[in-house]
Amino acid sequence: MIDTAILQGIVKILFVCVIITAAYIITTRNLLSLVSVYALQSLTLAFLALALWFLESDPVLLAIAGITVVSKVLLIPYFIATVQERIRIKRDIEFHFISPTSSLIVSMALMLVVYIALTRILRGTPARDNLFFFGAVLGISLMLMGMMVMLSRKRAITKVLGFLSMENGVLLFGMFVTELPFIIEFLIIIDLIILVLLTTILTIGIDSTLEDYQKRLHRFHLWEGPGEGP
Amino acid sequence: MILLAFVLVALLTLLGIGISSTHGRMNTACILHAFLYILLAGYVLLFQQVPVSSFLIGSQFFFMDHFGLYEVLIASVIFTCAAVYARGYVESLLGSRELEKGSLRLFYASWTLLLFVLVLAFFSDNLALFWIFAELTTILSAMLVAILSARENIDAAIKYIFIASASMLFSFVGLIFLFETSRTVLGAGTLNWTVLMQHATAFPAGMMVAAFALVFIGFAAKSGIFPFHTWLPEAHAKAPSAVSAVLSAVLLNVGMYGIIRVWAIVHQTPAAATIALVMGLFGFFTVGIAAFSMLPQKNIKKMIAFSSVENMGFLLIGTAVSTPVAIFWVIFHIMAHAFTKAGLFFSAGILHRQYRSRLASDAVDDIRDVFQYQPFAAWGIIIGGLAIIGTPFFPAFFSEVFILIQLGGVSLPALLLLLALLFIAAASLGYFVMTSFSRVSAPGTPMEIEPYATPLTMKIPVLFLLALIICLGILFTGQEISFFDQIVRELMFA
Numbered sequence: 196m197i198d199t200a201i202l203q204g205i206v207k208i209l210f211v212c213v214i215i216t217a218a219y220i221i222t223t224r225n226l227l228s229l230v231s232v233y234a235l236q237s238l239t240l241a242f243l244a245l246a247l248w249f250l251e252s253d254p255v256l257l258a259i260a261g262i263t264v265v266s267k268v269l270l271i272p273y274f275i276a277t278v279q280e281r282i283r284i285k286r287d288i289e290f291h292f293i294s295p296t297s298s299l300i301v302s303m304a305l306m307l308v309v310y311i312a313l314t315r316i317l318r319g320t321p322a323r324d325n326l327f328f329f330g331a332v333l334g335i336s337l338m339l340m341g342m343m344v345m346l347s348r349k350r351a352i353t354k355v356l357g358f359l360s361m362e363n364g365v366l367l368f369g370m371f372v373t374e375l376p377f378i379i380e381f382l383i384i385i386d387l388i389i390l391v392l393l394t395t396i397l398t399i400g401i402d403s404t405l406e407d408y409q410k411r412l413h414r415f416h417l418w419e420g421p422g423e424g425p
Numbered sequence: 426m427i428l429l430a431f432v433l434v435a436l437l438t439l440l441g442i443g444i445s446s447t448h449g450r451m452n453t454a455c456i457l458h459a460f461l462y463i464l465l466a467g468y469v470l471l472f473q474q475v476p477v478s479s480f481l482i483g484s485q486f487f488f489m490d491h492f493g494l495y496e497v498l499i500a501s502v503i504f505t506c507a508a509v510y511a512r513g514y515v516e517s518l519l520g521s522r523e524l525e526k527g528s529l530r531l532f533y534a535s536w537t538l539l540l541f542v543l544v545l546a547f548f549s550d551n552l553a554l555f556w557i558f559a560e561l562t563t564i565l566s567a568m569l570v571a572i573l574s575a576r577e578n579i580d581a582a583i584k585y586i587f588i589a590s591a592s593m594l595f596s597f598v599g600l601i602f603l604f605e606t607s608r609t610v611l612g613a614g615t616l617n618w619t620v621l622m623q624h625a626t627a628f629p630a631g632m633m634v635a636a637f638a639l640v641f642i643g644f645a646a647k648s649g650i651f652p653f654h655t656w657l658p659e660a661h662a663k664a665p666s667a668v669s670a671v672l673s674a675v676l677l678n679v680g681m682y683g684i685i686r687v688w689a690i691v692h693q694t695p696a697a698a699t700i701a702l703v704m705g706l707f708g709f710f711t712v713g714i715a716a717f718s719m720l721p722q723k724n725i726k727k728m729i730a731f732s733s734v735e736n737m738g739f740l741l742i743g744t745a746v747s748t749p750v751a752i753f754w755v756i757f758h759i760m761a762h763a764f765t766k767a768g769l770f771f772s773a774g775i776l777h778r779q780y781r782s783r784l785a786s787d788a789v790d791d792i793r794d795v796f797q798y799q800p801f802a803a804w805g806i807i808i809g810g811l812a813i814i815g816t817p818f819f820p821a822f823f824s825e826v827f828i829l830i831q832l833g834g835v836s837l838p839a840l841l842l843l844l845a846l847l848f849i850a851a852a853s854l855g856y857f858v859m860t861s862f863s864r865v866s867a868p869g870t871p872m873e874i875e876p877y878a879t880p881l882t883m884k885i886p887v888l889f890l891l892a893l894i895i896c897l898g899i900l901f902t903g904q905e906i907s908f909f910d911q912i913v914r915e916l917m918f919a
Contacts, residue, residue: 316635351583361594373605379553386560393564397579
């Protein structure tokens with residue numbers, strides 16, 4: 196067995212990695228690297244699950260690490276990258292409401308708020324060590340940061356990545372706060388895959404620069420505006 | 426075992442859709458599917474010991490109690506009607522090439538799966554399992570909205586998915602809180618509703634407030650509660666009318682069902698008073714926003730969609746009052762709203778077919794000479810409209826009166842405010858119907874558009890639902906009362 200202190204050190208380093216990837220997802224304008232950073236974030240989560248498994252030796256954690264790698268490191272990023280090639284957009288430079296820099300500042304503030312809120316809420320539960328508490332804070336913060344991505348980006352495909360990042364936050368939170376039955380975790384992944392499939396296929400429609408899409412729309416009675424198309 | 430019958434019927438339907446080549450056959454499969462579900466749910470209700478516990482021994486994932494069966498019955502009736510309606514409606518969509526022939530199989534497969542997943546959601550004992558099925562209903566129904574593959578529809582579907590799913594993630598965090606609470610209190614963590622209900626009184630208030638607030642975000646988004654209602658009017662207005670009816674009459678219930686289930690747990694804890702207040706406030710905001718959005722509304726389907734928002738807000742207020750009588754009528758109102766609203770959307774769909782070139786979903790409606798072209802649909806809207814605003818002797822009237830009386834017991838100003846808001850909503854619906862239905866061309870002018878020959882299959886569901894709500898309003902049997910009492914008791918509000 197590896198020494199507990201070393202493992203806790205590793206977990207802390209992985210926490211930092213998660214924060215870095217989250218910050219990158221908020222700020223970057225490059226769509227291609229966005230997907231790879233998402234894959235990296237998921238991989239970090241898989242490593243976290245592994246580290247926790249060494250600490251707690253609960254087989255569910257090992258299974259979580261496994262399905263995370265298969266679904267979120269390989270399958271979903273591959274699929275999104277394929278779609279991105281289809282719609283031929285490389286950069287997402289439009290932002291709603293807040294610019295990347297200010298959203299970084301907002302997310303720092305959010306982390307602080309989450310920290311304070313969770314300290315109060317989790318007071319009643321049995322004392323867990325600091326590591327688990329930080330995991331929970333980080334999970335919720337990651338989720339809120341993902342939500343900010345969804346709010347502040349215009350392109351639907353970037354919103355999908357924001358949603359995925361939110362879901363990573365939920366996974367992180369779930370891992371550190373409590374252990375859910377494996378069947379639930381598994382079904383969530385299935386749900387996620389279907390959701391990503393559908394939304395990305397639909398985004399081809401929205402983000403697409405292809406002209407035939409627009410042509411098809413003119414046939415319908417539902418959309419008869421002049422050529423102010425996608 | 427009975428759950429396996431539900432699964433089997435769904436699989437057979439999917440198989441039927443897979444091998445059939447014509448629209449008629451696929452549609453027949455869907456009608457049969459929903460109809461068999463009515464029979465199955467009715468069988469369980471009449472001949473089995475309810476609540477039926479799960480067939481998966483040792484792991485309580487599914488169960489059937491009165492509330493779940495009730496929701497399944499409503500869903501199956503609506504789906505049967507909507508499938509009959511879709512027979513004519515989808516045919517007409519195909520005719521005008523708004524729906525491509527290639528998408529037909531996808532449409533009916535999603536339709537079948539949607540009903541199946543809904544039934545599983547209503548029969549889930551495990552809240553996390555319920556969450557997953559609720560999430561799947563979002564995805565499948567969004568598929569049905571996007572199926573027309575016009576850009577507007579895709580926009581609406583994407584918005585729907587993003588708002589509903591992102592909020593549902595908060596719900597999941599709430600469920601994790603609930604799980605952790607149960608682990609602290611009971612020793613072993615569980616999300617089984619039946620177990621949580623038994624031990625709810627021991628749960629600490631602070632955790633419960635946090636858990637409920639988070640769970641509420643997701644389910645509120647699913648049922649179109651302010652401030653998460655923004656997806657609803659667009660998705661409902663742009664979906665094909667058969668789908669709008671299902672979205673409004675059944676899918677909104679999923680969110681409400683989740684809120685009521687979790688509220689039944691939290692209601693027993695010391696956190697109840699705080700949460701009731703918050704829920705009531707959200708209810709008032711929802712009704713208010715809906716009423717004032719209805720006021721300037723010029724589009725018939727959006728009008729009906731906002732009326733759904735209003736009704737969901739009303740249900741939330743009733744749930745927040747949470748006296749046994751209020752809950753009794755909340756549960757009754759779910760049914761009254763579902764049947765009435767489905768009928769309204771069906772009628773609006775006929776009008777949409779008639780005036781489709783003028784009824785772009787964002788534009789102002791240009792309905793003219795409606796009694797000349799579509800007298801049937803016009804009367805459907807008028808009677809349905811009267812029913813939904815709570816005119817006496819329609820079912821919604823009784824539920825609204827009794828919930829209002831119960832609200833008056835809590836706070837008189839709240840009662841007056843709600844009355845005013847309901848009046849605004851009713852008046853704007855009435856005003857809209859009167860102005861648009863009385864618009865006639867000058868006498869002697871030739872008919873500009875071809876009258877749309879409404880197929881019989883589109884009329885029968887409207888007639889059936891109207892007859893049903895009139896019956897429900899007039900007849901109120903002892904069995905019905907004891908059935909609703911049973912639900913209230915099982916939810917432990919009485």
